[in-house]
Amino acid sequence: MTAYALPLRLYQPRRFDYGSGSAAQVGDWARAQGFTHILVLTQKVMLPLLDRLALPGQITVFDGVAPEPDTINLDLALTAAQAAQPDLVIGFGGGSVMDVAKLVTVLRGHQTLPQIIGPNKVTHRQNALALVPTTAGTGSEAGIRALVTDAATLNKMAVETPHMIADMVALDPDLTLTVPPAVTAATGIDAMAHCVEAFTNRRAHPLIDNYARIGFNLVARYLPRAVADGADAEARAALLLAAYYGGICLGPVNTAAGHALAYPLGTRLKLPHGLANAVIFPHVLAFNQSVAGEKTAEIAHALGLQGDLLQAASQWCADLGVEMRLSKLGAKDSDLQAWAQEAHAIRRLMDNNPRDMTLAEVEQIYRAAF
Known part of the structure; x- marks a missing residue:
């Protein structure tokens, strides 16, 4: 089999907006989709830029995502999601923030983190997902994996599933x-x-x-x-x-x-x-x-x-x-x-x-x- 005939499966976000000011497209898209309860996962340093998203509806912000999130930090984000009951989760930050946003979307249902570690173990997700990177590094917005550190062992754990592909991605260089x-x-x-x-x-x-x-x-x-x-x-x-x-x-x-x-x-x-x-x-x-x-x-x-x-x-x-x-x-x-x-x-x-x-x-x- 030649290299060009090798099997390949590629997932990409369902909508992709790119360019200066494109962060505002997240709000336009959310409004058009009829989302009314939005949870934004981010870090405190990003709060001054949050209005760039022009979000509609009831907005809950969890700004406590850690730079290298562990399972304890993920649980805090899940608690915030449980309280907010969002129909849209937005990861607004670097790779750590976006990975936590991905995991929150698939852990609000009946599955637990140990049940989904590895490839293709997630059965569904609860809400829509938008990812807005504020650094140019991990590329987490493009992919179907998310990493989190086990707080007990300090080992990195990876979840891989097409259920974590973003519904919408906005790449706005102004944010960087x-x-x-x-x-x-x-x-x-x-x-x-x-x-x-x-x-x-x-x-x-x-x-x-x-x-x-x-x-x-x-x-x-x-x-x-x-x-x-x-x-x-x-x-x-x-x-x-x-x-x-x-x-x-x-x-x-x-x-x-x-x-x-x-x-x-x-x-x-x-x-x-x-x-x-x-x-x-x-x-x-x-x-x-x-x-x-x-x-x-x-x-x-x-x-x-x-x-x-x-x-x-x-x-x-x-x-x-x-x-x-x-x-x-x-x-x-x-x-x-x-x-x-x-x-x-x-x-x-x-x-x-x-x-x-x-x-x-x-x-x-x-x-x-x-």
């Missing part, structure tokens, strides 16, 4: 103009990592490769501009689109070792997801070079990398202001072995990697990043 440079850099590298890991994946598909190419080329061209000038409207718009393309890549292909190694840095070290991926990205890119040479060369060309790939990719990230040393981000040498064991056990991602990675090699990458 005030994102700080450090967050812009880390989330942008996360978006690129989604594209790169799908592009070099064992499950790579020609159709998804095209989305991935567009995505990492947009990040390569526009992320340095957005970091240098947050008011660069063209760069902000381009990065939102890149993140969306990365989200499309996640659905049928998903990420690989890079994200597996990043997860313990988020749950154990409490690094923001984008920063964790940024620190790991150059190491896994270089590790996979020997088995994905042609595609890696294409990525390196897009980023303008020359010479030693690990050094050049690390410098590209550092030039954006990202601290690339785990030792400077709070990690201890004694942490690394346990993190390596945890990352190596995330087989749903590690098995996608184009090159097999032993436990010793995972620890070696952590030590190189230390």
Whole structure:
């Protein structure tokens, strides 16, 4: 079977609005659909921008979504949903906010979180779902997965179901103009990592490769501009689109070792997801070079990398202001072995990697990043 004949199933949001001011389309759409009870899940920092959605009807706001939400935080959001009884849930924020919004829509019925962990275990959802990203990173608005941390074990748990695809998505670059440079850099590298890991994946598909190419080329061209000038409207718009393309890549292909190694840095070290991926990205890119040479060369060309790939990719990230040393981000040498064991056990991602990675090699990458 040729690559072009490989089976593929792709889900995308039912409505997609893009461009400056498009956040207001959420309110227009909600009004036209007749929604009267709306729950907005967000964070306190986003409250000043909430009126951009121009929402109708009775609005309840839960602004307590944590940056790396765990099951306790999810329960608080579910309690708010139980009280509000919404016919529309809106995730207004970054990837954590959107993931919680997705999970709330499918956990208001008869199923519990343990019953739906994994792929295709959700039977239905209770309400409509709209997603409005305010950072250009996770691409969660495009996909059918949501992640939450188990508060007891600190392991990331993934739910995958087409029931979590959004009814409406609005990509409004105006909402991202005030994102700080450090967050812009880390989330942008996360978006690129989604594209790169799908592009070099064992499950790579020609159709998804095209989305991935567009995505990492947009990040390569526009992320340095957005970091240098947050008011660069063209760069902000381009990065939102890149993140969306990365989200499309996640659905049928998903990420690989890079994200597996990043997860313990988020749950154990409490690094923001984008920063964790940024620190790991150059190491896994270089590790996979020997088995994905042609595609890696294409990525390196897009980023303008020359010479030693690990050094050049690390410098590209550092030039954006990202601290690339785990030792400077709070990690201890004694942490690394346990993190390596945890990352190596995330087989749903590690098995996608184009090159097999032993436990010793995972620890070696952590030590190189230390």
